[in-house]
Amino acid sequence: MKSAASYKGNKKNLPSKPCQVCGKDMTWRKAWAKNWEQVLYCSEACKKNKTSNKST
Numbered sequence: 001m002k003s004a005a006s007y008k009g010n011k012k013n014l015p016s017k018p019c020q021v022c023g024k025d026m027t028w029r030k031a032w033a034k035n036w037e038q039v040l041y042c043s044e045a046c047k048k049n050k051t052s053n054k055s056t
């Protein structure tokens, strides 16, 4: 058995979505809690690789 997790074993319920560039599944991170809606890329590399480059 693993040591008792303080997280209630709810990890599988974390949201996830595919990276807009590489399609890799990104699992919700605490660091993204405040801007999860705006997280589109799994990494800085993908952010730079995004093809659409129009400035709003």
Ligand SMILES: [Zn+2]
Pocket: 019, 020, 021, 022, 023, 024, 041, 042, 043, 046
């Ligand atoms: Zn990516």
